Amino acid sequence: MTADQTPHTFQVDLRGLVDLLSHHLYSSPRVYLRELLQNAVDAITARRAEQPDAPALVRLYADGAGLRVEDSGIGLTEQDVHSLLATIGRSSKRAGTDGIASVRAEFLGQFGIGLLACFVVAAEIRVVSRSARTPDAPPVEWTAREDGSYTVRTLPDIARTEPGTTVHLAARPGSGEWLTEEKVLSLAREFGSLLPYEVRVGDRAVTDLPAPWDRSYPSPAARRVALAGHCRDLFGFTPLDSIDLDLPLAGIRGVAYVLPSAVSPAQRAGHRVHLKGMLLTERADGLLPDWAFFVRCVLDTDSLRPTASRESLYEDETLAGVRDALGAAIRDWLAGLAAGAPERLEAFLAVHHLGVKSLARHDGEMLRTMLPWLPFETTDGRVSLEEFARRHPVVHYTRTVEEFRQVAAIASAQGIGVVNGGYTYDTELVERLPEVRPGTPVAELDADTVTAHLDAVDPARELALSRFLSVARATLDPLGCDVSLRSFHPLTVPALHLDDRSARHERARADAEEEADGLWAGILGSLRGSAPRARLVLNDLNPQVRRIGALDDPGLAGTAVEALYGQALLMAQRPLRPADSALLNRAFAGLLDWATHDGESHKGEKKA
Known part of the structure; x- marks a missing residue:
């Protein structure tokens, strides 16, 4: 049996194609007007390539029931109509078409399906055209319907005396709103306000040049x-x-x-x-x-x-x-x-510093230009790095917002300049400050640096409080926190909680070890290192700390230390672990019990 080698031609379902255009290719029926304007402008461009002094005008007339678009473009002959309008996908702008291919780069349309887009709003499209290239040829009319049928006929000269094309659309049922004069004017201005030729809807101008x-x-x-x-x-x-x-x-x-x-x-x-x-x-x-x-x-x-x-x-x-x-x-x-x-730069950076910081990370020139101007959160307020570096011999920074909040108030009181590097891109940019400002010392702030700037307490004073400090250390040791005594400002801060990333990692490891089963507990235990622990620094200048240090009752002193620890965590805006929350509840209950018990004792004494 021999295979059929006879060539066949694809059959196109125009209804299906229109549905494809309106529901899948184009986002809205409004594009029909852009396609009409595009065809008109391209036709004028083609004519002017051959006749530079040719008129350049597009006029649109709409009444809700239909739309008429007139242009003074290149026009079409009967042969053009059969080969272009009646062949789906064929474009007069396609390479190889006489007269137009030579100026193809000047055209807006490149795909040859623009006229079909009109079927999303029109039940019928009628095109009347007269060729500028063949002025003796009579006008030709092409009429197409949404069912895929079309007719072509020549018209008497009086039907169109000048070269160009007129497109008539008859509205589809339910699509009349797209063909009202106000809608057409709005769409024409939206799409065509910068077109190079004069476009008008009725007597109203569309184009608004220069831009x-x-x-x-x-x-x-x-x-x-x-x-x-x-x-x-x-x-x-x-x-x-x-x-x-x-x-x-x-x-x-x-x-x-x-x-x-x-x-x-x-x-x-x-x-x-x-x-x-x-x-x-x-x-x-x-x-x-x-x-x-x-x-x-x-x-x-x-x-x-x-x-x-x-x-x-x-x-x-x-x-x-x-x-x-x-x-x-x-x-x-x-x-x-x-x-x-x-x-103007400061006003811009106050709003959009994040975008500039992102750019500066990857662009060395922008880093050198903008880094001194960029605002950062610091212990001096929100200032530029240039201004901050002039005020402080060393630019300290923290890697997280949490770390900055722990030390900001104390560091400022001790004269330590700290930049909050916890926001997006900030740590990376602060570390690159020496590239822009050679010789500027930049260092990450840690707990030891802060402690070193706090005043040491007189040895005799610390010796006198040795019993209290022993109780405090024993109380907080299960939480992985050491206790030290210093003198610092402001006096209103009774205690300062300090830790760094290493201390937090060690604390997280210890918490995980407690919750793990035997195998994992052993593995996590083997990872225990010599990382520094968190530290509660008690302020010897604070009256409340002095009163607590003088307590004779070890149990009450321990409860008070727990309260100071919890208060320091809250002041640093630290997230509380379950153990921390339990400690706060225990300290509150203990102090409340002590206050209540103490009050009842006094009442009894008065009665006696």
């Missing part, structure tokens, strides 16, 4: 005000500043608006990209480096490649290059602020 970033203004201040208004109209916020995006080699002109409030780096950006004047997308992804999440861009380009739906950007080498170039433009803007506009 706001290309207009002349009487002063830089007037320009900033005008761009701020443009940002409000476009994005709904008043920007902190605006950044010009002028990249001739990449074919890009536009502006980036700096957000007035902090946003999450993970938040999706809403960049608006126009392709040769036509709005491509309002939600461009991948346009900027990840660190530049603090700006929203609007730009026009002729170099980026759209996806098939023309609603997003195609990820390729060109987009990667543009992304790097736009990132460099924003980086240059930041460097310019640092060099000549410190007030």
Whole structure:
């Protein structure tokens, strides 16, 4: 049996194709108008490539029941209609088509299915066209219906006397709202405000050129005000500043608006990209480096490649290059602020320091430019590293917010400058400060450093309190905490709880060992090292500590030490372990019992 070698032609279900376009390729029926504008603008571009003085006008007329779009473009002959409009996927912009291929780079459309998009709102499409290349050819009419059928006929010259094309849409049932004059005007302005040719809906203008970033203004201040208004109209916020995006080699002109409030780096950006004047997308992804999440861009380009739906950007080498170039433009803007506009820079960093810190981690130039300006939480308040380093001979830092909270008040009172390195990127940046400020000592703060800055107590005084200190050490030893006595300010702080990462790791290991079974307990026990333990530093200058130290009752003294330990943990905003919570409850109950018992004893004495 011989196989059938007869060639066959695919049969296209136009209803199914329209459903595919409206529900899967395009995000909304509104794109139909963009496709109509695109075809009209491309037709004018093609005609002007051959006739530079040809008129350039697109007019739209809508009444809810239908839409008429007229252009002064290249037009079509009857042969063009059969080969282009009646062949799905064929485009007049495709390479090899006479007259138009030579200027293909100037066209907006690249995929040849734009006219079919009109079926998402239209039951019938009628095209009347007259060719500018063959002026003697009569006008031709092509009528297509959503069932896939079409007719073609020639018309008398009077049907269209000038070259160009008119597209008539008859609304589908339920789609009339898309063809009202106000809706068409709104969509036309949204998509086509930057198109290079005059576009009007009825008598109302659509195009608004030059673009706001290309207009002349009487002063830089007037320009900033005008761009701020443009940002409000476009994005709904008043920007902190605006950044010009002028990249001739990449074919890009536009502006980036700096957000007035902090946003999450993970938040999706809403960049608006126009392709040769036509709005491509309002939600461009991948346009900027990840660190530049603090700006929203609007730009026009002729170099980026759209996806098939023309609603997003195609990820390729060109987009990667543009992304790097736009990132460099924003980086240059930041460097310019640092060099000549410190007030504007401070206002920016007060909101968006996180993005700049992220950039500085990977960009040596930005690190040198911005690190001295970046704000950090310190024992001197929120200041820049440059200012902080001028005040302190050594820049100490903690790796966690928890560590900073433990020591901030005491370190400040002792004159120790400490930077909170617990926030995102901060530790890494503080450690790199010597790269920007050579010779600046930077050191991680540990418990020994803090203790060394506290005043030692007179040996005779410590000897007199030896019994009390023995009770205190015995009380806290099960918690993995040592006790020492020092004199420090402020006097209102009775005790200071100090530990570091090594001490916390050892404490976590010990807790796990207690809860583990025999095998794991043995393994964890073998990991026990010589790591330093946490330390409760009692303040000998504090009146409350002095009264506790003078107690004769060891049990009461131990309960009071537990209370001081719990208070120190709470002051440091430390998370409490179950053992810590149990200790606090026990100390509270013990002190309450003692106070109640003591009060009853006094009452009995008075009665006697």
